[in-house]
Amino acid sequence: ASWEKQVRHSATPRRPNGLSVLVTGAAGFVGSHSSLALKKRGDGVLGLDNFNSYYDPSLKRARQDLLSKQKIFVVEGDINDAELLKKLFDIVPFTHILHLAAQAGVRYAMQNPLSYVNSNVAGFVNLLEVAKSSDPQPAIVWASSSSVYGLNTNVPFSEDHRTDQPASLYAATKKAGEAIAHTYNHIYGLSLTGLRFFTVYGPWGRPDMAYFFFTKDMLQGKAINVYVTNDDKEVARDFTFIDDIVKGCIGALDTAEKSTGSGGKKRAPAQLRVYNLGNTSPVSVVKLVGILESLLSLKAKKHVVKMPRNGDVPFTHANVTMALKDFGYKPTTDLATGLRKFVKWYVNYYGIQSRLKKENDHSDDS
Numbered sequence: 563a564s565w566e567k568q569v570r571h572s573a574t575p576r577r578p579n580g581l582s583v584l585v586t587g588a589a590g591f592v593g594s595h596s597s598l599a600l601k602k603r604g605d606g607v608l609g610l611d612n613f614n615s616y617y618d619p620s621l622k623r624a625r626q627d628l629l630s631k632q633k634i635f636v637v638e639g640d641i642n643d644a645e646l647l648k649k650l651f652d653i654v655p656f657t658h659i660l661h662l663a664a665q666a667g668v669r670y671a672m673q674n675p676l677s678y679v680n681s682n683v684a685g686f687v688n689l690l691e692v693a694k695s696s697d698p699q700p701a702i703v704w705a706s707s708s709s710v711y712g713l714n715t716n717v718p719f720s721e722d723h724r725t726d727q728p729a730s731l732y733a734a735t736k737k738a739g740e741a742i743a744h745t746y747n748h749i750y751g752l753s754l755t756g757l758r759f760f761t762v763y764g765p766w767g768r769p770d771m772a773y774f775f776f777t778k779d780m781l782q783g784k785a786i787n788v789y790v791t792n793d794d795k796e797v798a799r800d801f802t803f804i805d806d807i808v809k810g811c812i813g814a815l816d817t818a819e820k821s822t823g824s825g826g827k828k829r830a831p832a833q834l835r836v837y838n839l840g841n842t843s844p845v846s847v848v849k850l851v852g853i854l855e856s857l858l859s860l861k862a863k864k865h866v867v868k869m870p871r872n873g874d875v876p877f878t879h880a881n882v883t884m885a886l887k888d889f890g891y892k893p894t895t896d897l898a899t900g901l902r903k904f905v906k907w908y909v910n911y912y913g914i915q916s917r918l919k920k921e922n923d924h925s926d927d928s
């Protein structure tokens with residue numbers, strides 16, 4: 563009963579007409595930031611996360627502690643557990659789901675293909691099955707990915723560009739998610755909004771992402787691999803700061819139509835929407851390393867290597883006109899500013915101020 567009470571309490575909004583949101587992947591990078599921002603507005607937030615060990619689970623636990631200090635409860639469970647989901651929907655009439663739980667990362671898919679199918683395809687279907695039969699039907703905003711544009715080189719990417727050339731299994735499962743969403747919208751009138759995030763970075767970020775492990779390796783004096791394309795072009799990403807992404811998620815939640823219920827007889831079914839959320843300003847990985855060098859006051863040991871065919875794409879760049887028009891999405895943080903905030907968090911979190919100082923002293927030599 564006390565578990566039920568925690569669930570209900572966490573999900574209850576504290577402002578008039580506040581949302582009641584189930585955030586899946588709440589102990590993750592984007593999930594933890596979004597949960598905190600929603601709670602701050604007075605919305606009700608219940609988290610769900612399976613705390614898997616794809617990357618250091620202690621980082622997920624530390625994010626959970628942050629959430630718990632703000633009275634956000636994170637249920638430990640899997641989106642494939644239909645009984646658990648039904649139980650949560652029996653306790654709380656969620657108005658919205660922010661679905662961020664997924665198996666992320668493109669390279670890991672080569673060793674663990676089924677993990678992607680389980681979380682990004684089966685888990686998503688399981689969640690939609692429960693959502694479609696709950697009353698009221700929640701509006702769903704979920705994380706797709708810029709990776710759906712795959713090997714498309716026609717930049718900047720607009721939402722109507724081709725997405726039939728995924729370069730990784732990760733991208734293929736995100737693309738499958740968009741197709742699955744379409745069917746649940748079409749048949750059951752579920753309100754669904756997909757967000758194609760472009761390389762999100764910032765404090766509390768993911769250790770498997772380049773800006774994160776570059777920082778770690780550079781501080782440890784280890785060499786880093788900087789990829790270039792086979793024709794020696796620089797690899798670049800439309801790095802997008804976490805606070806901008808969170809604003810986009812909230813904008814999408816606030817403008818989501820209500821689900822119309824099975825058949826949507828009285829009204830036209832809610833529209834399926836898909837938006838790019840990027841920074842509209844790609845930066846090369848070489849430049850990224852340069853910014854980190856100046857923030858950390860040290861020189862990286864760089865190996866410039868040709869990008870292997872491991873699921874990575876050479877270039878991403880978002881056109882965000884649609885998100886701007888529909889919910890005022892406007893990224894405001896450039897990479898140097900965002901990375902400064904990341905580095906500040908990193909040295910504080912890993913308690914390496916003293917080491918950084920030492921490194922700073924060293925850099926006087928060069």
Ligand code: NAD
Nearest residue numbers: 587589590591592612613614640641663664705759761762
């Ligand atoms: P993350 O790995 O930090 O967060 C995902 C969370 O979901 C993790 O805490 C994980 O434990 C949880 N999870 C995974 N599978 C689960 C399951 N089956 N049941 C319950 N919980 C599960 O990743 P993130 O960077 O915060 O990404 C959030 C979403 O955004 C993901 O869907 C990801 O694919 C997508 N995305 C992220 C980026 C990015 O650059 N960070 C870019 C494009 C898309």
